[in-house]
Amino acid sequence: MNSQKAKFEPKIVAFCCNWCSYPAADGAGVSRLQYPTNIRIIRVMCGGRVTPSLVLKAFELGADGVLVATCHFEDCHYMFGARKAADVHKITEQLTEMIGIEKDRLMLDWISSAEATKFAKVAQEFTATIKKLGPSPIKKQMTGDKYQITEDIK
Amino acid sequence: MSIKKAIKESRAYLCLECGKCTGSCPVSRFNHGYSPRLLVNKAIRSGQLELLKDKNIWACLTCKLCDERCPADIDYVNMTLAIRLEAQKIGEEAICSHGGAAQSLMRIMTTPDLQQKRMAWIDNDLKTTQSGETLYFVGCLPYFDVLFSDIEVNTLKAAKASVKILNHLGITPVVLPQERCCGHDLLWGGDLENFKKLAEHNINEIKRSGAKKVIFSCPEGYRTFKIDYPKYFECNFEVQHITELLAEALGNEQLKLKEMDKVVTFQDPCRLGRHLGIYEEPRKVISAVPELKLAEMVRNRKSAICCGVSAWMNCSTYSKSIQLARLKEAKQTAADMLVLSCPKCEIHFNCAMKDEKVGKDVKIETIQLVTLIADALIGG
Numbered sequence: 001m002n003s004q005k006a007k008f009e010p011k012i013v014a015f016c017c018n019w020c021s022y023p024a025a026d027g028a029g030v031s032r033l034q035y036p037t038n039i040r041i042i043r044v045m046c047g048g049r050v051t052p053s054l055v056l057k058a059f060e061l062g063a064d065g066v067l068v069a070t071c072h073f074e075d076c077h078y079m080f081g082a083r084k085a086a087d088v089h090k091i092t093e094q095l096t097e098m099i100g101i102e103k104d105r106l107m108l109d110w111i112s113s114a115e116a117t118k119f120a121k122v123a124q125e126f127t128a129t130i131k132k133l134g135p136s137p138i139k140k141q142m143t144g145d146k147y148q149i150t151e152d153i154k
Numbered sequence: 155m156s157i158k159k160a161i162k163e164s165r166a167y168l169c170l171e172c173g174k175c176t177g178s179c180p181v182s183r184f185n186h187g188y189s190p191r192l193l194v195n196k197a198i199r200s201g202q203l204e205l206l207k208d209k210n211i212w213a214c215l216t217c218k219l220c221d222e223r224c225p226a227d228i229d230y231v232n233m234t235l236a237i238r239l240e241a242q243k244i245g246e247e248a249i250c251s252h253g254g255a256a257q258s259l260m261r262i263m264t265t266p267d268l269q270q271k272r273m274a275w276i277d278n279d280l281k282t283t284q285s286g287e288t289l290y291f292v293g294c295l296p297y298f299d300v301l302f303s304d305i306e307v308n309t310l311k312a313a314k315a316s317v318k319i320l321n322h323l324g325i326t327p328v329v330l331p332q333e334r335c336c337g338h339d340l341l342w343g344g345d346l347e348n349f350k351k352l353a354e355h356n357i358n359e360i361k362r363s364g365a366k367k368v369i370f371s372c373p374e375g376y377r378t379f380k381i382d383y384p385k386y387f388e389c390n391f392e393v394q395h396i397t398e399l400l401a402e403a404l405g406n407e408q409l410k411l412k413e414m415d416k417v418v419t420f421q422d423p424c425r426l427g428r429h430l431g432i433y434e435e436p437r438k439v440i441s442a443v444p445e446l447k448l449a450e451m452v453r454n455r456k457s458a459i460c461c462g463v464s465a466w467m468n469c470s471t472y473s474k475s476i477q478l479a480r481l482k483e484a485k486q487t488a489a490d491m492l493v494l495s496c497p498k499c500e501i502h503f504n505c506a507m508k509d510e511k512v513g514k515d516v517k518i519e520t521i522q523l524v525t526l527i528a529d530a531l532i533g534g
């Protein structure tokens with residue numbers, strides 16, 4: 001059991017906004033800060049665009065964790081986008097919890113484009129949390145052709 | 155089922171090309187690119203691939219109004235269902251509303267060991283149990299209320315009212331903590347594989363609870379359990395809609411109701427009405443409330459117009475037009491309230507009314523039939 005857990009490499013989807021969190025991730029790369037390769041970044045124009053459907057789709061297809069990263073409220077490129085993201089996140093959180101996905105598998109954070117170190121740190125910590133939680137309850141039981149892409153990391 | 159068989163079973167080859175279906179279809183009225191007559195024609199004449207790739211096969215609300223009018227007695231809705239099941243196999247799919255959030259929730263629910271937390275709505279004054287004779291099937295209401303919190307709907311009110319009514323009748327219903335979506339929307343979206351998984355799970359859970367009778371307040375769940383589940387699985391339980399139960403209880407004089415000096419109008423949900431033929435029970439229940447007057451809309455019972463969207467697909471400006479036209483009709487009856495008996499009607503009509511641009515002539519208060527009755531109960 002323990003050795004199996006140690007081998008578990010989670011798949012984490014990170015929705016990063018074009019104006020802050022994505023450049024932060026970029027900055028982390030440029031400054032050669034290490035963060036786990038478990039994070040798969042999807043760039044979106046705004047964190048407010050990350051509706052429940054996107055997060056649920058990620059879980060449906062076998063993500064073990066989902067990170068939504070946006071600008072800070074004060075320096076949001078669209079002024080209201082980061083706030084919108086926080087509002088939408090509340091709905092998403094309620095849905096994922098109700099359907100039986102552990103609360104810690106979904107995270108919202110605010111990372112400005114200057115905070116490359118913060119991005120690396122959040123990525124490391126979130127990956128560690130997900131590793132502790134183990135595979136998502138949905139992925140563990142997935143069957144069918146549709147899901148074969150995730151088979152290798154089961 | 156192959157397309158050929160579907161055509162044969164729906165008797166599409168008998169089409170007279172009279173166009174009555176298109177003439178009565180609420181979608182065709184606003185979306186001139188959609189015509190059931192042409193689709194019947196296409197099904198018979200064109201190649202299979204061309205038919206399956208036609209985006210219009212997803213535009214139908216499966217409301218069955220055309221079936222009601224067709225002089226050749228063609229079962230257009232079942233043909234559409236069969237075509238969709240085939241289309242899904244080659245990777246075709248509908249445009250899902252809300253980014254497909256509802257569909258994702260349903261597919262996630264196929265996970266066998268899911269630990270949902272969906273029972274928070276059960277207040278202390280409602281009596282429910284884990285095993286027993288009668289079961290109340292809640293449906294996806296707990297999810298709807300979160301997903302549509304922006305339009306401030308409260309579909310769970312109907313669930314609470316249903317349990318209250320059952321308690322009043324001396325029934326403590328089973329409510330399943332791990333109940334799944336009935337699969338209605340996945341089925342009508344063509345996803346048979348996941349529909350079956352949900353169905354199997356629900357049937358097993360019901361079996362485990364020992365229930366002999368399942369009561370529904372949601373007409374879609376009712377139709378799915380009554381018509382679609384038995385097609386694929388054996389179901390050893392009886393199903394009943396709560397309006398049927400209420401009509402029965404009123405007949406036995408088991409219910410005493412308070413006076414309500416109001417005028418209401420009633421929206422027949424397509425699943426309850428044309429799909430299952432339940433028209434009179436809800437009316438009987440409404441007329442049992444002393445002083446409550448029912449003013450019918452021009453198009454009622456078999457001719458009722460659907461709420462504009464089905465199975466969380468293809469919500470568009472056409473849906474909005476259908477909804478506004480129907481709301482106008484409701485408003486024209488001069489009723490104080492529009493009585494509904496489907497959670498989706500509640501969501502769709504309230505969404506249409508939320509639009510700031512629509513005028514007062516379509517704004518009307520909505521209430522679920524069960525809520526209306528639960529509020530009128532004497533000796534709660």
Ligand code: SF4
Binds near residue numbers: 178216218230
């Ligand atoms: S079922 Fe309803 S929406 Fe579909 S074609 Fe017939 S009338 Fe139109």
Ligand code: SF4
Binds near residue numbers: 170175
């Ligand atoms: S109403 Fe029936 S017979 Fe007439 S065009 Fe439509 S499907 Fe054909």
